[in-house]
Amino acid sequence: MTAPPAIELDSVTVGYDRRTVCRDVSLRVAEGSFTVFIGPNGCGKSTLLRTVARVLRPTEGRVAVLGRDVRGYSRRQYARTVGLLPQGIEAPAGMTVTDLVLRGRHPHRSPLSRWTAQDEQAVSSALDVTGTTGFGDRILAELSGGQRQRAWLAMLLAQDTPILLLDEPTTYLDIAHQYEVLDLLADLHAGGRTVVAVLHDLNQAARYATDLVVLRGGHVAETGHPATVLTPDLVADVFGLRCRIVPDPVTGTPAVFPEPSRPHPTGSAPAGG
Numbered sequence: 001m002t003a004p005p006a007i008e009l010d011s012v013t014v015g016y017d018r019r020t021v022c023r024d025v026s027l028r029v030a031e032g033s034f035t036v037f038i039g040p041n042g043c044g045k046s047t048l049l050r051t052v053a054r055v056l057r058p059t060e061g062r063v064a065v066l067g068r069d070v071r072g073y074s075r076r077q078y079a080r081t082v083g084l085l086p087q088g089i090e091a092p093a094g095m096t097v098t099d100l101v102l103r104g105r106h107p108h109r110s111p112l113s114r115w116t117a118q119d120e121q122a123v124s125s126a127l128d129v130t131g132t133t134g135f136g137d138r139i140l141a142e143l144s145g146g147q148r149q150r151a152w153l154a155m156l157l158a159q160d161t162p163i164l165l166l167d168e169p170t171t172y173l174d175i176a177h178q179y180e181v182l183d184l185l186a187d188l189h190a191g192g193r194t195v196v197a198v199l200h201d202l203n204q205a206a207r208y209a210t211d212l213v214v215l216r217g218g219h220v221a222e223t224g225h226p227a228t229v230l231t232p233d234l235v236a237d238v239f240g241l242r243c244r245i246v247p248d249p250v251t252g253t254p255a256v257f258p259e260p261s262r263p264h265p266t267g268s269a270p271a272g273g
């Protein structure tokens with residue numbers, strides 16, 4: 001018998017109040033995949049991710065995780081199965097990084113239980129791999145955007161779920177830290193987790209994704225392996241950008257280079273060498 005998909009959306013319609021954002025979306029995310037959602041601003045990427053995370057409830061259709069309707073999970077079971085790194089979240093005033101990361105362990109503890117060695121190990125490992133150990137005692141609100149983003153990621157890692165949802169996890173990060181986070185997600189994926197991330201950088205998406213989900217206007221425009229999905233026609237169609245696609249010189253995955261929309265300001269490309 002084949003395993004059920006990690007995530008399955010079946011004719012899902014979802015939005016905010018009376019405003020529908022995604023209509024009749026059906027989608028399967030394979031277990032153990034590194035799936036990346038791409039698409040223009042406002043196309044519904046975060047809305048779909050939040051729907052999978054049960055933050056938003058579809059008005060029609062069904063969402064299943066590991067073969068089970070998400071409505072059948074208790075809150076605690078769900079928090080042990082699916083972790084979400086949302087966009088632009090605020091921490092409670094005065095909270096330290098370690099306090100935040102400890103919160104990731106809540107779904108694994110009963111209300112009156114003490115911290116176990118496993119909790120402590122999960123927290124210290126999460127701080128370690130995200131490079132946040134050095135500022136564990138600092139107040140979150142007093143950190144830089146990138147430091148804060150890594151602290152939230154540490155909380156997600158401490159939650160230790162088989163499915164991770166990440167909404168623009170590289171926001172605020174400098175280029176080295178962006179690739180550090182993406183490599184960390186690749187390691188989690190290699191270790192068997194299902195990773196679903198929203199990314200804006202198409203070249204990063206193509207480097208790391210096993211599967212791309214291209215969204216446009218609340219619909220799935222295309223899904224598949226980056227090498228087949230990412231074409232100049234798709235980028236023109238979905239993003240309205242004329243581009244060339246060449247093999248990334250480092251990884252061989254598709255790399256997108258926009259065609260100039262007007263002549264280069266100096267009249268030619270900068271001289272090389």
Ligand SMILES: Nc1ncnc2c1ncn2[C@@H]1O[C@H](COP(=O)(O)OP(=O)(O)OP(=O)(O)O)[C@@H](O)[C@H]1O
Binds near residue numbers: 039040043044045
């Ligand atoms: N809390 C909200 N209340 C009402 N409308 C919302 C809310 N959040 C998002 N929307 C609307 O839903 C639509 C889809 O937004 P969503 O955040 O899912 O897009 P996105 O693809 O993630 O965009 P971006 O790339 O800009 O982050 C947008 O038109 C947005 O204005």
